[in-house]
Amino acid sequence: MTTPSAAPVDVLLVEDDPGDELMTREAFEDNKIRNNLHVVRDGEEALDFLYRRGEYEGVPRPDLILLDLNLPKYDGRQVLEKVKSDPDLQDIPVVVLTTSAAEEDILRSYKLHANAYVTKPVDLDQFIAAVRQIDDFFVQVVRLPRRQS
Numbered sequence: 001m002t003t004p005s006a007a008p009v010d011v012l013l014v015e016d017d018p019g020d021e022l023m024t025r026e027a028f029e030d031n032k033i034r035n036n037l038h039v040v041r042d043g044e045e046a047l048d049f050l051y052r053r054g055e056y057e058g059v060p061r062p063d064l065i066l067l068d069l070n071l072p073k074y075d076g077r078q079v080l081e082k083v084k085s086d087p088d089l090q091d092i093p094v095v096v097l098t099t100s101a102a103e104e105d106i107l108r109s110y111k112l113h114a115n116a117y118v119t120k121p122v123d124l125d126q127f128i129a130a131v132r133q134i135d136d137f138f139v140q141v142v143r144l145p146r147r148q149s
Contacts, residue, residue: 009035012062014046027131043074069098084113
């Protein structure tokens with residue numbers, strides 16, 4: 001949750017599952033999170049958003065990315081690798097938010113410089129709590145780099 005004096009943070013959710021998107025939106029709404037949630041549904045759209053191409057021309061630069069690994073077109077690993085290898089994007093914190101608890105996915109995500117890895121809880125209340133904790137940490141606890149769009 002943002003404090004009343006804090007500016008809202010732009011969060012890019014990269015998620016192809018409509019149910020998980022809905023739960024994330026509910027978590028933001030239920031917890032009165034004032035952040036701006038932008039949603040794209042595959043890796044190609046994520047890169048278009050980040051590079052402000054096509055229909056995403058003029059969108060704000062995200063302050064935080066919530067990234068699913070298993071996506072159509074480009075998977076989350078490819079998006080993560082691209083973000084963290086680009087000097088203009090690499091300082092954006094990326095939280096992998098995925099159903100996979102596989103050790104190889106966790107290890108590879110951190111080797112690709114993910115800032116955090118969270119396995120999505122199946123239970124709605126636990127999912128909402130996880131999203132709130134991500135928001136609390138990345139918006140309230142740590143200082144994010146702020147750039148002009």
